Amino acid sequence: MASNLNGRALLISLVLLLALLGIWQLATHSTGAASASNLSAEQIEYLKMLGKDPGTQKQGGFPTPAQMGATVWKHLADPFYDKGPNDKGIAIQLGHSLARVGLGFLLACVVAIPLGFVIGMSPLLHKALDPFIQILKPISPLAWMPLALYTIKDSSASGIFVIFICSVWPMLINTAFGVASVKREWLNVARTLEVKPLRKAFQVILPAAAPTILTGMRISMGIAWLVIVAAEMLVGGTGIGYFVWNEWNNLSLTNVLFAIGVIGVMGMLLDLVFARLQKWVTYAD
Numbered sequence: 001m002a003s004n005l006n007g008r009a010l011l012i013s014l015v016l017l018l019a020l021l022g023i024w025q026l027a028t029h030s031t032g033a034a035s036a037s038n039l040s041a042e043q044i045e046y047l048k049m050l051g052k053d054p055g056t057q058k059q060g061g062f063p064t065p066a067q068m069g070a071t072v073w074k075h076l077a078d079p080f081y082d083k084g085p086n087d088k089g090i091a092i093q094l095g096h097s098l099a100r101v102g103l104g105f106l107l108a109c110v111v112a113i114p115l116g117f118v119i120g121m122s123p124l125l126h127k128a129l130d131p132f133i134q135i136l137k138p139i140s141p142l143a144w145m146p147l148a149l150y151t152i153k154d155s156s157a158s159g160i161f162v163i164f165i166c167s168v169w170p171m172l173i174n175t176a177f178g179v180a181s182v183k184r185e186w187l188n189v190a191r192t193l194e195v196k197p198l199r200k201a202f203q204v205i206l207p208a209a210a211p212t213i214l215t216g217m218r219i220s221m222g223i224a225w226l227v228i229v230a231a232e233m234l235v236g237g238t239g240i241g242y243f244v245w246n247e248w249n250n251l252s253l254t255n256v257l258f259a260i261g262v263i264g265v266m267g268m269l270l271d272l273v274f275a276r277l278q279k280w281v282t283y284a285d
Contacts, residue, residue, distance in 0.1 A: 025064060028065075062253060067254055068257060071258050086246060088238065090259075093239055093242070094262065097228050097240045104160040104162070105164075105221060105224055107160070108168040108220060111164075111172075112169075116172045116178075116179065119172070119175075119179075120175060120178065120179025120180040120209070123180075133173070141223075142162065142231065144165050163231070166224055167220035167221070170216045170219040171217055171219075172216075174215055175212070175216060179205055182205050183208070187204065207281075210281040214278040214281055217277075225266070225267045225270055226267075228240075240266075243255075244263075
């Protein structure tokens with residue numbers, strides 16, 4: 001039954017993909033039809049007088065699926081080339097972005113999970129810290145960028161800081177909620193058996209709260225991957241966000257579309273990893 005459902009879903013997805021490609025081809029073909037062959041001799045001469053010879057103009061506008069396919073092949077055929085600061089392969093750009101996201105996310109884990117544990121286990125601390133969390137949580141991560149650039153004075157480290165600050169809140173809140181939601185019966189049993197606090201934290205509370213903690217980590221990773229693109233557009237240097245901005249300045253829509261596709265695929269893969277981890281720690285009640 002499940003395989004039948006998956007097969008039908010795959011078929012519908014393929015039909016939708018073909019329909020989108022067909023619409024794309026028709027839309028870009030109509031744009032490309034406005035070429036020199038559709039202009040009168042007087043119009044061509046007028047354009048030549050203006051220095052816009054339609055026969056020699058570079059092809060612009062939205063790329064066709066065939067042009068997009070050629071661009072994808074060109075990037076994937078040599079993803080590690082390095083021809084200077086503004087011309088690096090897509091794998092190198094992606095590697096820089098993933099490194100910044102990974103480091104910022106790891107720092108957020110180190111801070112948010114233990115602090116969330118403490119807040120979840122102590123109603124007093126929860127009430128005391130909640131006003132600070134509620135004020136800091138809604139601030140856009142990019143709003144921290146000027147302060148980070150001023151204090152850290154390093155664009156790459158500032159990007160890592162922005163990833164840290166946007167990742168910490170979902171993890172902190174979900175960890176505190178997961179710890180506070182552990183069943184009282186389980187804690188009472190641990191208390192009756194005189195289980196030591198550290199053992200109770202690792203063998204009772206952590207397994208019970210793990211699915212909620214992973215949910216927070218999954219949300220944080222999604223936000224981090226969204227934010228790194230915008231942050232790298234601001235700070236420049238390297239990374240997939242800088243690649244998008246650089247190609248936009250070069251008026252290369254095919255490269256911009258390729259980068260958008262890469263960002264989407266990588267975001268999906270990162271989400272799949274955390275979905276698998278979440279499924280792995282989820283248990284039947």
